[in-house]
Amino acid sequence: MDLLIIFISAAVVNNFVLIYFLGICPFLGVSNKLEKAFSMGLAATFVMVLAALVTWLINNLILIPFGLPFLQYVSFIIVIASLVQFVEMFIRKMSPTLYRALGIFLPLITTNCAILGMALLAALRDYNFIQSVVFGFAAGIGFTLALLIMAGIREELEMAPIPEPFKGAPITLIIAGLLALAFMGFAGLISG
Amino acid sequence: MAEGKVKRNLVFEFTKGLWGENPVFRQLLGMCPTLAVTTSSVNGFSMGMATSFVLICSSTIISLIRKLIPNQVRIASYIVVIATFVTMADLFLKGNFPDISKALGPFVPLIVVNCIILGRAEAYASKHTPLQALVDALGMGVGFTLALTVLGTIREILGSGTLFGVLNFEPWVVMILPGGAFITLGLLIGLLNFIKERTGKPASAPACPID
Numbered sequence: 001m002d003l004l005i006i007f008i009s010a011a012v013v014n015n016f017v018l019i020y021f022l023g024i025c026p027f028l029g030v031s032n033k034l035e036k037a038f039s040m041g042l043a044a045t046f047v048m049v050l051a052a053l054v055t056w057l058i059n060n061l062i063l064i065p066f067g068l069p070f071l072q073y074v075s076f077i078i079v080i081a082s083l084v085q086f087v088e089m090f091i092r093k094m095s096p097t098l099y100r101a102l103g104i105f106l107p108l109i110t111t112n113c114a115i116l117g118m119a120l121l122a123a124l125r126d127y128n129f130i131q132s133v134v135f136g137f138a139a140g141i142g143f144t145l146a147l148l149i150m151a152g153i154r155e156e157l158e159m160a161p162i163p164e165p166f167k168g169a170p171i172t173l174i175i176a177g178l179l180a181l182a183f184m185g186f187a188g189l190i191s192g
Numbered sequence: 193m194a195e196g197k198v199k200r201n202l203v204f205e206f207t208k209g210l211w212g213e214n215p216v217f218r219q220l221l222g223m224c225p226t227l228a229v230t231t232s233s234v235n236g237f238s239m240g241m242a243t244s245f246v247l248i249c250s251s252t253i254i255s256l257i258r259k260l261i262p263n264q265v266r267i268a269s270y271i272v273v274i275a276t277f278v279t280m281a282d283l284f285l286k287g288n289f290p291d292i293s294k295a296l297g298p299f300v301p302l303i304v305v306n307c308i309i310l311g312r313a314e315a316y317a318s319k320h321t322p323l324q325a326l327v328d329a330l331g332m333g334v335g336f337t338l339a340l341t342v343l344g345t346i347r348e349i350l351g352s353g354t355l356f357g358v359l360n361f362e363p364w365v366v367m368i369l370p371g372g373a374f375i376t377l378g379l380l381i382g383l384l385n386f387i388k389e390r391t392g393k394p395a396s397a398p399a400c401p402i403d
Contacts, residue, residue: 019370021223021225021228021370021373022224023224024223024224025223025224028220028223070279072301073275073278073282073301073304074272074276074279077271077304078268078272081267081271110267113224113302113305116301116304117302120298120301120302124298163382164385164389165382165383166378169220169378169381170378170382171382172378173374173377173378173381174374176374176378177370177371177376177378178375180370180371180374181366181371184369184370
């Protein structure tokens with residue numbers, strides 16, 4: 001039950017992109033085509049689950065017992081960066097098909113603030129191991145969801161007569177605003 | 193002659209961050225904190241200052257050690273330098289301004305992955321002298337702070353319905369909510385594009401740094 005609430009809260013009610021404003025860069029940059037958006041979401045979800053797992057271990061087995069929580073930011077970002085690198089090498093060796101699908105999106109994930117944000121939020125809320133991993137997975141699903149909805153709308157938008165100054169980023173931001181309002185409708189789904 | 197040229201060059205390096213290459217309105221960098229913390233002008237301003245501090249320090253340091261860093265590990269080295277200054281800024285805010293630190297929440301540590309800082313390190317500081325890097329970072333920092341303060345002020349006026357106690361109308365709660373952040377920024381960028389178009393300069397819409 002507890003895990004279900006964490007999942008729904010991170011994926012829908014407090015959607016990482018639309019409510020927490022994490023991962024806005026890929027949200028604006030990669031949301032113009034459905035396929036690209038899906039690959040990006042998949043890659044991010046994959047890294048998020050791994051990052052949740054590894055950062056929890058580092059935080060609770062190394063940083064906290066040795067009284068080094070001030071090294072949290074440095075160590076988390078290094079872990080995420082090397083994790084991404086490692087995953088990229090691993091996928092390239094193991095599954096060329098998957099690599100072609102995710103390939104160029106993997107390096108971009110290092111600077112995706114949704115990953116680091118997820119790790120920091122999980123540490124801040126004192127989640128246990130299972131909760132952290134579920135939280136990471138849910139955050140990835142929420143990110144993918146927002147990206148897919150946006151990509152679907154933007155594909156339709158290509159035909160729309162948008163005033164010249166509003167083309168590109170401005171109209172995307174305004175649509176994101178309307179989506180964020182729509183997502184607020186989920187707020188009653190869980191209490192607290 | 194040469195000295196005058198250098199000076200004018202430095203002035204240009206500073207002013208380009210304010211308008212022509214404003215990180216928020218022109219380059220669309222650092223969107224996450226821009227949208228998240230601008231619920232009030234104070235929050236926007238503090239976030240801008242914290243980011244500027246990290247940007248200025250890390251740009252200068254990176255420019256100083258640019259010849260020592262091997263090319264293959266440069267991004268990792270930049271991130272370590274940046275994360276160090278972010279930790280300093282975070283501890284400083286926690287110690288001296290606990291209220292602001294609480295309001296900004298996880299967005300202070302997230303300065304580490306703010307693309308303005310890594311972007312300036314990679315595109316500018318790693319190729320220029322420390323003085324140039326410092327001035328460039330100063331301009332970008334001021335431009336970022338300015339953009340955040342403007343956005344925060346607009347949202348505060350409309351969302352809380354107050355401006356120095358003069359105005360008094362039913363506040364638009366939506367402006368404080370996440371949706372209001374996206375819509376305000378979208379309209380602002382659109383407006384600036386419109387102004388740029390009118391003044392004759394071609395409105396370049398730079399893509400997000402990640403693609």
